[in-house]
Amino acid sequence: MTPKSQKHWTGDVGDLLRVGPGFRLDRVDAGATPGYGRRKRDSIDDLVAGSDELSELQERLYAASRADAAGAAVLLVLQAMDTAGKGGIIRHVVGSVDPQGVQLVAFKKPTAEELAHDFLWRIRAHVPTAGMIGVFDRSHYEDVLIGKVRALASADEIERRYGAINDFERELSASGTRIVKVMLHISADEQRDRLMDRLDRPDKHWKYNPGDVDERMLWPAYMDAYQAVFERTSTEVAPWHVVPADRKWYARLAVQALLLDALQEIDPRWPAAQFDVAAERDRLRAS
Amino acid sequence: MTPKSQKHWTGDVGDLLRVGPGFRLDRVDAGATPGYGRRKRDSIDDLVAGSDELSELQERLYAASRADAAGAAVLLVLQAMDTAGKGGIIRHVVGSVDPQGVQLVAFKKPTAEELAHDFLWRIRAHVPTAGMIGVFDRSHYEDVLIGKVRALASADEIERRYGAINDFERELSASGTRIVKVMLHISADEQRDRLMDRLDRPDKHWKYNPGDVDERMLWPAYMDAYQAVFERTSTEVAPWHVVPADRKWYARLAVQALLLDALQEIDPRWPAAQFDVAAERDRLRAS
Numbered sequence: 311m312t313p314k315s316q317k318h319w320t321g322d323v324g325d326l327l328r329v330g331p332g333f334r335l336d337r338v339d340a341g342a343t344p345g346y347g348r349r350k351r352d353s354i355d356d357l358v359a360g361s362d363e364l365s366e367l368q369e370r371l372y373a374a375s376r377a378d379a380a381g382a383a384v385l386l387v388l389q390a391m392d393t394a395g396k397g398g399i400i401r402h403v404v405g406s407v408d409p410q411g412v413q414l415v416a417f418k419k420p421t422a423e424e425l426a427h428d429f430l431w432r433i434r435a436h437v438p439t440a441g442m443i444g445v446f447d448r449s450h451y452e453d454v455l456i457g458k459v460r461a462l463a464s465a466d467e468i469e470r471r472y473g474a475i476n477d478f479e480r481e482l483s484a485s486g487t488r489i490v491k492v493m494l495h496i497s498a499d500e501q502r503d504r505l506m507d508r509l510d511r512p513d514k515h516w517k518y519n520p521g522d523v524d525e526r527m528l529w530p531a532y533m534d535a536y537q538a539v540f541e542r543t544s545t546e547v548a549p550w551h552v553v554p555a556d557r558k559w560y561a562r563l564a565v566q567a568l569l570l571d572a573l574q575e576i577d578p579r580w581p582a583a584q585f586d587v588a589a590e591r592d593r594l595r596a597s
Numbered sequence: 598m599t600p601k602s603q604k605h606w607t608g609d610v611g612d613l614l615r616v617g618p619g620f621r622l623d624r625v626d627a628g629a630t631p632g633y634g635r636r637k638r639d640s641i642d643d644l645v646a647g648s649d650e651l652s653e654l655q656e657r658l659y660a661a662s663r664a665d666a667a668g669a670a671v672l673l674v675l676q677a678m679d680t681a682g683k684g685g686i687i688r689h690v691v692g693s694v695d696p697q698g699v700q701l702v703a704f705k706k707p708t709a710e711e712l713a714h715d716f717l718w719r720i721r722a723h724v725p726t727a728g729m730i731g732v733f734d735r736s737h738y739e740d741v742l743i744g745k746v747r748a749l750a751s752a753d754e755i756e757r758r759y760g761a762i763n764d765f766e767r768e769l770s771a772s773g774t775r776i777v778k779v780m781l782h783i784s785a786d787e788q789r790d791r792l793m794d795r796l797d798r799p800d801k802h803w804k805y806n807p808g809d810v811d812e813r814m815l816w817p818a819y820m821d822a823y824q825a826v827f828e829r830t831s832t833e834v835a836p837w838h839v840v841p842a843d844r845k846w847y848a849r850l851a852v853q854a855l856l857l858d859a860l861q862e863i864d865p866r867w868p869a870a871q872f873d874v875a876a877e878r879d880r881l882r883a884s
Contacts, residue, residue, distance in 0.1 A: 373803040401695045408688045409701055410734075416697070447697075502881060509878050515870040516660040523880050583802040591796050593810050594789060 315359040316567055320347040323567045329540045329550040335533055340497040341556040346563060353559040360566045361406035367573035368407040368443060370580060375441025377581030383438040383487045384572050386565075387446045389455070390494035391532060392522045393504035394555050395562075396447055399494070403566045404445050413438045416447040429453040429471060430478055437482060443569070444487075450475055454539055459531045472542035483547040488572040491548055492565055493536060494555035498529050602646040603854055607634040610854045616827045616837040622820055627784040628843040633850060640846040647853045648693035654860035655694040655730060657867060662728025664868030670725040670774045671859050673852075674733045676742070677781035678819060679809045680791035681842050682849075683734055686781070690853045691732050700725045703734040716740040716758060717765055724769060730856070731774075737762055741826055746818045759829035770834040775859040778835055779852055780823060781842035785816050 326344040348356065375381035386404070388396045404412060415436040424432045430450055438444025454471050457463050463471070479489055496504075505522060508514040525532070544550040551568055555561040613631040635643065662668035673691070675683045691699060702723045711719045717737055725731025741758050744750050750758070766776055783791075792813070795805040812819070831837040838855055842848040 373800075376803045397695075397697065400697055405692070405696050408684075409692050409696055409699060410684060410687055410703070412696060414696055502884065505881050506878070509874055509881065512870075513660075513867045515874070516663045516868050518870070518872070518877070520872050520877060520880075523877070523884055526881075526884050580800045581803050583799075583805070585805070585807050587796055587802070590805070590807060590810070591793070593807075594792050594796065594813075597789065597810055597813050 315356075315363040316570060318348050318352070318356045319345045319567065321345040323564055324551070324571050327551040327553055327564060327568070329544040329552060333540055333544070333552075335495070335537045335540065335552065338495055338552055338554065340495050340500065340554045342554045343557060343560045344554065344564075346560060350557070350559050353563055357402070357559075357563055357566060360563070360570060361403075364403075364566060364570055364573070365407050367570070367578065368411045370578040371443070371573060371576065372408075372411045372441040373580055374578040375439075377584060379440055380486060381440040382576045382578065383440055383442050383444060384569065384576070385438055385444040385446065385482070385487050385489045386569060387449045387451070387489065387491045388494065389449060389451050389492070389536075390555070391496060391501060391529075392525060393501050393508075394494040394496045395558050396494060398558055399492075399562060399565050400445060400447060402562050403569070404443070407443065411441070411443055413442045413444045414447065415445070417449055417452065428474075429457075430474060433478075438487065440486065450478070451539060451543075455532065455535045456525075458535045458538070459528050472539075475543050476545055476548075479543075479545065479548040488576060489548040490568050490572050491544075491550045492568065493540075493550060493552050494561055495552050496555045498526070500556045501526060602643075602650040603857060605635050605639070605643045606632045606854065608632040610851055611838070611858050614838040614840055614851060614855070616831040616839060620827055620831070620839075622782070622824045622827065622839065625782055625839055625841065627782050627787065627841045629841045630844060630847045631841065631851075633847060637844070637846050640850055644689070644846075644850055644853060647850070647857060648690075651690075651853060651857055651860070652694050654857070654865065655698045657865040658730070658860060658863065659695075659698045659728040660867055661865040662726075664871060666727055667773060668727040669863045669865065670727055670729050670731060671856065671863070672725055672731040672733065672769065672774050672776050673856060674736045674738070674776065674778045675781065676736060676738050676779070676823075677842070678783060678788060678816075679806075679812060680788050680795075681781040681783045682845050683781060685845055686779075686849060686852050687732060687734060689849050690856070691730070694730065698728070698730055700729045700731045701734065702732070704736055704739065715761075716744075717761060720765075725774060727773065737765070738826060738830075741830075742819065742822045743812075745822045745825070746815050759826075762830050763832055763835075766830075766832065766835040775863060776835040777855050777859050778831075778837045779855065780827075780837060780839050781848055782839050783842045785813070787843045788813060 323345045371382065388399060390396050400414065404414065420432065433450045454468055458468050483489060505518065508518040540550050553561050553564045610632040658669065675686060677683050687701065707719065720737045741755055745755050770776055792805065792809060795801040827837050840848050840851045
């Protein structure tokens, strides 16, 4: 963990959360705070310090792409059960950088037109352009999660999709996009509390959907589907990270750290002027 | 000015900045701070207070649209000469609200495909959906600004466009979108200073484009084109506001106030639950 704002980590958060061989989702403690040695009340300052660094790196990434149209990009893929906090990550982590450098896409239930194409068709249309931080709020992984749990596709087709996803992500990575895949992991009990909170507060009723409880009843099937996703699609170029998310403040810090890591590895530089600076000064002075 | 965070205004900033009959751009002082009685150093706290209020209103606007797909939206149209601070407005004012509630579009030089359609074709494709705050970084007004100054269209066609714009905006307004049109107004001297600053700082070179000086040399023609825009398209449903922008901090506060005004007039409410709250509590408890 190189960024100077990230000294509060006691270990490499990327390594700690990365899905590797033998990973078991059912052994992850959703209430844990791996690698973070300080308390919740310190986390606010740490998040602000990280935001400043993220903002600067984002601006450099964007600037670098102005001189190199084939430059680097970042893609954050967010997957989670309902209420796990995707929205909070987008608001508090992604929302801390300049909106002009972010391409945010929320993938909903596919439309009839989208269903008439291969499942990656709508995804490809939204991959981030050079210099941008793309954010997928849900993604192509829905097609092997709800797609599997609710048998929206045949078992053979689900199998095919794992391979198609790996090919797609390898290609995206080869074209200069760093892929950061995150599953926010909450416990079933925490989800019940959060859904109950939405029922208890009239200003949160709009966030509640009875269908969320229907999905909740399929919790074990979803966990199995996530486990399969991790086994089949956590690759060298696009590894998964499972972020314990019962503590929202930890999940935000951790996702911020993963984004900082990705940007530090790109190490974007201010591009050199593509014009004669002295001559431009003269023109400007005369204008 | 009703919002509680907006007590620092000594007058109604919307009224003060609105373009009405007899408006003359050449009489606007770009360094003025109409309606603001406090100092620059107070403006930071005032901007933060306004951000909190803007965030809450944005969330209500979004929530209200979940229950009413034909609900209200806001469209902020930003026009300005180069360096006037559109980017800063997007970052510091728009960037203070949840990115999930914002649809930001930067309109660049039209592509060949866009040019093959009517000038409003690409604009219509990006009007905000219900519940969203749309932001146009440049807009259909380019087609009667650079379009006029550089004679990219005939005089007859420019004339036609004023009418087409008014029709389009009337239709948009009738469908529930509140339109907030802002020209950020800087002086030519301030622009020279800002462009020079970009030349003086290697980390700002990427923001400098020699073409900006070419446009700068047409300053009087641009001011005439803006004056014509104001005379022809500052309508009841979509009035223009000219925001003095030599002081960036003032421009940000003023645009924030205009957005707050628009949202207060919509007065979005938390929608009522479309389900049986008690029954859902029981289902959830049993799950």
